[in-house]
Ligand SMILES: [Zn+2]
Ligand SMILES: [Zn+2]
């Protein structure tokens with residue numbers, strides 16, 4: 165190739181063009197064979213000699229040409245004067261012409277300290293003045309040069325009581341730089357994790373601090389937590405740990421799989437399971453207890469409500485008193501069939517067992533629920549769904565005799581939020597701390613239910629299409645004053 169050929173300047177591109185060109189030896193072979201068989205082809209030398217590879221790909225060539233043709237740029241402002249050009253150039257931008265921070269992933273990027281120093285401290289102070297306290301502090305912490313220009317005053321400002329929210333906002337941003345610490349919301353400061361990597365959810369009566377905190381037992385400023393069931397709390401710190409571990413890496417917290425628990429209390433058995441979907445932590449709690457048929461209302465209440473705080477024994481969101489959750493549970497209890505005294509026994513094994521133990525058991529008595537208590541219910545005010553079922557379950561309370569009994573099972577699926585702060589909409593809504601969450605129109609769950617997302621993650625076949633209806637169709641909010649809950 166001659167020194168003045170255009171390919172020489174293109175370097176790599178010309179190398180590729182040469183590599184893709186057929187070999188000389190092959191060309192001669194083809195020439196020979198074609199000239200004898202097809203004279204028309206032989207007459208066209210362009211077929212034998214493929215056109216030289218263009219130096220530029222067609223789109224690139226178009227871009228170059230367009231740049232030259234429409235260099236209609238304002239010399240003073242550097243802006244394009246022609247709107248058509250602006251719109252057209254948007255389509256021609258390279259996919260990597262992103263508007264992200266310049267050279268964010270460029271290790272060999274020139275340090276910008278010099279540019280920062282070019283601006284006087286007064287100008288930096290002016291820039292910081294336009295920012296909210298969290299952003300101003302973030303700017304001051306960005307580099308040592310900026311810190312020298314801006315000074316510590318933006319950090320001191322965060323300590324003011326009225327800037328509590330801004331302080332949290334700032335602290336949440338530096339989460340990734342503190343794997344051994346955990347942000348404490350009542351104190352608005354990071355505490356050293358005292359059980360690093362060994363953090364486990366324990367029953368409420370077990371003292372289980374994850375860090376040493378002055379506000380740990382301050383009833384006026386309690387750490388944020390969510391009631392799973394009676395005697396079981398989910399401190400927000402665990403949501404933080406799970407989500408940090410997913411976001412930044414295992415050393416930042418604990419995996420979601422380690423959070424699941426099984427426990428028993430007051431004749432109920434519970435199991436909890438956690439799953440991360442789309443950057444938010446979902447929780448499923450299954451609560452079940454054996455229920456006798458034909459219970460009078462007073463016994464139904466005894467079965468469903470804890471005498472300690474008159475909350476249901478099963479896991480529920482803050483809005484359980486309003487709407488149809490409790491009436492639906494009572495309705496489901498009403499469907500439990502009475503065992504038949506004689507006949508209908510099927511299966512030799514059951515027959516022998518039952519005769520042996522002198523019991524009557526009717527394996528056919530599968531309970532069918534009605535249109536009121538069977539559908540999946542969604543709380544309209546928070547991301548929580550409930551399913552009430554009556555199932556035949558094995559009672560292992562007496563190891564000498566295994567019995568099958570009807571049990572009421574209440575399953576709850578809840579979104580706990582992204583774990584950055586207890587002020588996120590999901591966490592606030594399930595705890596009844598905010599009333600601006602509309603579960604039926606929220607973009608996360610407008611199309612697909614929480615239960616459906618959760619179950620699809622664990623079972624190959626997703627939950628059969630269930631009708632999801634509102635837990636509180638009339639949206640009456642009476643709370644404790646309402647009379648249908650009890
Ligand atoms: Zn603290
Ligand atoms: Zn029913």
Ligand SMILES: [Zn+2]
Pocket residue numbers: 481482483484543544545546547548593594
């Ligand atoms: Zn709710």
